[in-house]
Amino acid sequence: MSATEQELNAFRQQVSAWLADNKPADPGFLLPQSFMEVGTEQQLEFLREWQYRVWNAGYLGMAWPKEYGGGGVEPVFQSIVDQEMRRHAVPICFNVIGLGWAGPLINHIGSEEEKARYLKGILTGEDIWCQGFSEPDHGSDLGNAQTRAVRDGDEYIVNGTKIWTTMGNFAKYMILLARTNPNAERKYDGLSFFLSPMQVPGIDARPIRKITGEYGFTETFFTDARIPADCLMGAEGQGWKIAMQTLQYERGAEAGAAGGLAFVRVLINDMIEELRDMTRDGEPLLRDPVVRDQLVQLIMEEKANALCEKRGAIQALGTDYPFSLQLSHKLRFSEYGRRMRQFAVGLQGAAGGLYVGDAQARQGGFWQRAYFNNFSTTIGGGTSQVQANIIAEHVLGLPK
Known part of the structure; x- marks a missing residue:
């Protein structure tokens, strides 16, 4: 009930x-x-x-x-x-x-x-947990992953490199996409999916310093690392299908997450509060007609995205283009977040060049840090360009 x-x-x-x-x-x-x-x-x-x-x-x-x-x-x-x-x-x-x-x-x-x-x-x-999908030499071409996993009795021997493995240096497990059959007719058929332990000899996760000065990402090296064969999920060769299902969760197109906050939610109202005491040529910045027009555009877009979330949960409202809202969710929110944060930094004028640690930085450099950090959301889970192609092909039916 x-x-x-x-x-x-x-x-x-x-x-x-x-x-x-x-x-x-x-x-x-x-x-x-x-x-x-x-x-x-x-x-x-x-x-x-x-x-x-x-x-x-x-x-x-x-x-x-x-x-x-x-x-x-x-x-x-x-x-x-x-x-x-x-x-x-x-x-x-x-x-x-x-x-x-x-x-x-x-x-x-x-x-x-x-x-x-x-x-x-x-x-x-x-x-x-961390994620072992992307590789340094293959960018967004996930299907061309070259990290190898070779069966040896009750174990797989893994060799290769993964990158952007968030919290890889702290992780106990990795969802790992690796190639078990390099001779498969289709490259996708040679991939397998593992729930791999991380704390075994031969796995080395090295932190990467980001543009913010912070860490969080790692590059992970596998050198004859032996992982148990029973951490294979599904069967050999099913890795691409399982990885695509995983990416549906990452992109917000599938339900089932445990909940909690993944990000500090930054809303347009937060930016408006930040602007209240800012002036330009002796006048409050919020009275500037150009700034007000730009703010209204952002307010409308934020509201539309929120309504799209609700609409996407009502199946009858999505019959024209099924799953269009779910598939576009990640692209819409990450790109909106990037533009909104960039706008907030730009309105600070010369002060926008200050950063965390600068005594004169507004809000301790919050908006600058938020802007730089937002780039990870426009790349992780499929770049904005890849997401646009997915929408074009799978929602609008456009040719590749």
């Missing part, structure tokens, strides 16, 4: 009260704006403790099965929690690749043994 509106309202009040009482105090050091900036042990332990508290209170993985650490309730309850977490501006739940991609995949197609082995550790934050 579905929950009543009265029950949902009561639950929302309960969640709000818990968050108000349990929101962590400022730790005195820089917290990540997303899971892609977790670069220090200090940040990691703070966020791991916070995620555990959220899960232990029953507010994470609420729609996942009870027997694997979830709550076993309707997804609407988790949606309410996520909304309230954004409203209370609490820290992120950092284990996003587990919570949002690996976990839903294991929940949907994993064996009972895999569910029992992996799901609870994802929710508690004990088991950190």
